[in-house]
Amino acid sequence: MDILTKDTAGLAEKYKSEGVVVVRGALTPYWLEQLRAAVEEELKRGERYFAYRNMRSQPGIFQDFCLHSGIGRLVADIGGSSWASLIFDQMFVKEPGTRTQTGWHTDQPYWPVAGPILTTWIALDPVDADNGALEFIPGSHAWGKKYRPFTTDQLGSFVDYVKKDDPQYTDMPDFEAERDQHRIVHWDLAPGDLLAFDGFIVHSAMGNRTSTRRRRGYAVRFALDQARYYPNQGVAEWLEDNSLSLGDPYVSEKFPRVFNR
Numbered sequence: 561m562d563i564l565t566k567d568t569a570g571l572a573e574k575y576k577s578e579g580v581v582v583v584r585g586a587l588t589p590y591w592l593e594q595l596r597a598a599v600e601e602e603l604k605r606g607e608r609y610f611a612y613r614n615m616r617s618q619p620g621i622f623q624d625f626c627l628h629s630g631i632g633r634l635v636a637d638i639g640g641s642s643w644a645s646l647i648f649d650q651m652f653v654k655e656p657g658t659r660t661q662t663g664w665h666t667d668q669p670y671w672p673v674a675g676p677i678l679t680t681w682i683a684l685d686p687v688d689a690d691n692g693a694l695e696f697i698p699g700s701h702a703w704g705k706k707y708r709p710f711t712t713d714q715l716g717s718f719v720d721y722v723k724k725d726d727p728q729y730t731d732m733p734d735f736e737a738e739r740d741q742h743r744i745v746h747w748d749l750a751p752g753d754l755l756a757f758d759g760f761i762v763h764s765a766m767g768n769r770t771s772t773r774r775r776r777g778y779a780v781r782f783a784l785d786q787a788r789y790y791p792n793q794g795v796a797e798w799l800e801d802n803s804l805s806l807g808d809p810y811v812s813e814k815f816p817r818v819f820n821r
Contacts, residue, residue, distance in 0.1 A: 568637040571756075575638050579701030579761040582747045583634070586754035587682060591629055594621045595778055596684050599651050610712065613650040614798070616780070622649055626780055631680060632819030638756045639678045641784035642821045645811040647677070647799065652765070654692040654775040659767035663712065664735040666700075667781075668759030670709045672794040673810050675787035677759030683749035684776035692768045692775035693746040694755060697735065701758035707732040709795050722795055735762060782818075783810040 568583070575581045587595075598621035602612055615622040625631070632644040668677050687693050708729035711719045723729055735742065746766075747755070757763065759781075768775050787810040791800050801814045811817050 568634065571638050572640045575756060575758075576640065578698040580696045580698060580745075580755060580757040580763075581638060582749070583638075583754040583756060584750070585752055586634065587752040589752075591625060592684065592752045595625060595682070596776070598622055599653065599684060599776055599778065602651060603653060609652070610650075612653075614648045615651070616646065616649045627816075627818055631780065632782070634754075635678050635680060635756070635782045636784070636819050636821060639676060639782075639784045641676070641786075643785050643811075643817050644678075644782045644819045645787070645809075645815050645817045647671070647673075647781040647783055647810070647815055649778065649780045652681075652775075652777040652779065654765075654768040656691075656768055656771050656773060658692075659769055661736075661767050662765035663710075664732060664762055664764045665710070666705075666707050666732075666760050666762055669706050669729060670794050671759070671781075671796050672789060672791045672800050673759075673783060673787050674790045674793060675810070676784040677787060678782050678784060679755075679757050679759065680780050680782070681755040681757070682778045682780075683751055683753045683755075684778060685751055685774050687749040687753075687775055687777070689746060689748075689766055690768075691770045691773045692766050692777075693748065694777075695744050695746045695764045695766065696757065697742050697744055697762040699743075700762040701760040703760075705730060705760075707762075728793070735764070783815065785809075 571581045616626040635644045706729050708721050710721045789804040789808045789810050801812050803812050
C-alpha cells in the first residue's frame with residue numbers, strides 16, 4: 561500500500577531550480593482506487609469548488625493516505641528536507657464543461673507560514689490541456705515576490721484582493737495577458753502521476769473544455785524543515801495554531817510531522 565515511486569534521483573535539483581517537478585506513476589493502484597472512492601464520497605456534500613479541504617483531519621482514507629502512504633518521505637526527498645509536516649489536503653474536481661480557468665496565483669501568501677512549503681497534486685484521472693491541466697511559470701518561486709491574496713467566485717475567477725493595505729504584498733500581474741513574456745509549462749498526466757511544487761510558484765489551471773471527461777485532482781500540502789509559523793502572514797485563520805509561537809517550526813499536534821529523516 562506504500563507510495564510506488566521511491567527513486568527521486570535528479571528531482572531535488574530540478575525542484576530547487578524550477579519550483580515544480582512531475583513524478584510519474586507515484587501511486588500504487590491501491591491508493592489510486594482508495595482516493596478516487598473517497599473523493600466521490602466527499603462530493604456528496606455538494607460544496608463549492610474550493611471548500612473541499614482538510615479532509616485529512618477526520619479518520620478515513622484521506623487521513624490514512626497522508627499519514628501512512630509514505631508520501632512524507634517522497635516530499636522530503638524532493639524538497640531536500642530532513643522532515644515533512646502535514647498542513648492540509650484539498651481536492652479539486654473540474655466536471656465536464658467547467659470552462660472557467662483557475663486564475664494565476666501563488667499559494668503560500670494565503671497561509672501563516674514563512675519558509676518552504678511543498679504541495680503534491682495527484683491526478684486521479686487523465687489530465688491534459690483540454691480538461692484542466694495545471695500551468696506553471698518555472699523559476700517564479702525564486703522571484704522573491706509575495707503576491708497579494710485574492711478572493712474568487714464559485715468557479716475560481718478573480719473577484720477582489722484582500723489585505724489591500726498590507727505592504728508585505730504586491731498585486732499579481734496579469735500573467736494571462738503576458739503569456740508570451742514567460743516560459744509556461746504543463747504536463748499531461750496519467751492517473752497516479754504526481755506534481756510537486758513550491759508554495760511561491762506562479763501557477764494556474766485550465767478550464768475543462770470537454771463534454772465527457774472529468775478532472776479529479778487531490779492535493780496535499782507539507783511544511784519542510786525551514787518552515788516557520790508566522791500568523792501575521794496569510795488569510796487562512798483555520799491554519800493558525802495557538803500552541804505555536806511566532807517563528808516556531810510549523811510542527812504541532814495539529815500539523816504532525818509525517819516523516820523525520
